[in-house]
Amino acid sequence: MSEGNFFKLFRRRGFSETMGILDSFENDECVQAKFFEKLSAENSYPNTYFRVKNELLQNDLIAYKLNANNEKVIYLTNRGKKVWNLVQDIENVLTV
16 A cells, blocks of 8 residues: 555545445455445445445455355455554544
């Protein structure tokens, strides 16, 4: 991530929603259909994800793979987990 790129990405609608939803699943991954169901359940639209999808992929924060049932799975990469944990740490410091 280049300098200033994190804050640009962090401020975009869809970043927190995407990272938070993926973090809520076991192993920080889920089938794409379940991801969109949970996104809708949290009163967001799939478009919020699509706004940041390319940047999350380019910065290696999320990735895709196929599971045993040949379903598309979205998951947080190790780098994505580190970034999300840092964001959560900052949130905790600010709410104390």
